[in-house]
Amino acid sequence: MKQILLMDGPDHKGLIYQVTHVLYNHNQNIISQDEYVSPSGQFFMRTEFEGEGNPKSILDDLTATLPAGLNLRLNPKKKKDVVLFVTKEHHCLGELLIRYAFDELDATIQAVISNYNVLQPLVSKFGIPFHFISHEHKTREEHEEAILRTLEIYQPEYLVLAKYMRVLTSDFVKHYPNRIVNIHHSFLPAFIGANPYRQAYDRGVKIIGATAHFVNDNLDEGPIIAQDVKEVDHRLTAFDMATLGKDTEKSVLSKALKLVFNDRVFIHGNRTIIL
Template sequence: MAKHILLIEGPDARGLIYHVTAVLFNNRCNILKQTEYVSPDKRFYMRTEFENGTDLDREKILSELRQRIPDEQVKFRLDILKKKNIVVFCTKEHHCLSEILVRYMFSEINANVLAVISNHNVLQPFVSKFGIPFHYIDAEGKTREEHEAAILKTLGIYSPEYLVLAKYMRILSPGFVTHYPGKIINIHHSFLPAFIGANPYRQAHERGVKIIGATAHFVNNDLDQGPIIAQDTKDVDHRYSAIDMARDGRDVETRVLMKALKLVFADRVFIYGNRTVIL
């Protein structure tokens, strides 16, 4: 029996939950999980997971929802709960990529890894062990626009739903990001908004921090400023060198990225402005 996800967001109003559950009941759907949230500015969010014993008439349900909730500011999204098709980007560091690929091979991630793209070929032998296509797209001697055009051409082969930047050490241009709005997930080796940009562990060491961290976020047009999905930290002290921080930081990065992917691929993350709501 197929499971479905209904996501709703928009201005809060009386009776929203009643109308949604009534439509699902009338269409012989069985609600398995439901979570709601109303923000301080009175914006309503709801995630409903349900099953249906017959072929679901998606358009009929959406039409009935719109009849009951005619406010055009209320957005509906109805999908089958399924694995997301993704392409993973990497450069030279393997820790985040390897976690994704191992979990993928053991069906522990709700995604199909269609391919890996890199601006270096260092990790190609590793990726080949999983039987996943590896595309080495060198940036040397190319403008950023030329390099990204080559990447977009390759992505056209796969039509992924999400791009995962698993320690991809290049900044994507606003032009590139517009092709995948709200669909690019990055892991940043810092507890944002601190230590933005390059060499965060060196910055952290010089500042004498007492915690290090990592942040998974959606990519937008501002460097490391996109909506945050997940964060975590680890205590450190004066005995840690920048190298020690980077070593332990890799564990935090991997853990945070996998948490973020689990949330996003389960359709639990709403983007509103530069924030996320997670249900």
């Protein structure tokens, strides 16, 4: 089986040599290797390899050989288990369901969770469990508690907020550190807050965009994974801009998920390194 080694930490002379040496000794064939050293001296490397041999013993050998203080992860190359979160908008969900139905997502959609039930008919067309967990008559904590209980069933590796319009609490986010991906309307970091297309229209921007990012404690402010933009002009209404923006959102989210599900994204401070 193919393996993906992810490694990051302070740079030392000889790191690439040491890793390739261990893999060579274990008779592994390197399929691809990409690395990056930041100007501040942080080292990142993604190595995809295959061969006979025990992944556990390769990892042990790497740990023993490499300097302390490095973060090492060894993942088999396989589909991720994910749960999608939606509210009422269908565009990102529809895109992901079609990709999933034809095995293009690099992930298994275990379930869809929503605080409304309007998208249930769409999800049910694809034979995926839909959990309608209303936030009404619940405190924020009670609502998130109910969601967490549902997630217990699935034990997903990633949560995808495919236009989920509720802010998650810090406490919730801590259950899935660096494992929640969100798609943000408009062009981050501009126009944070409500009704961004209206803001963009009023400002007369000539470009609108979308940003996929990890979720951390600051709403809409986690590390950026992917962005894209479209040109607009004065003839578009705020509604037209939102329509075009939704197209951008769905393609940016798909692109970001492809990177995340293929173990290509490192997080460093508020930045992502994509290898």
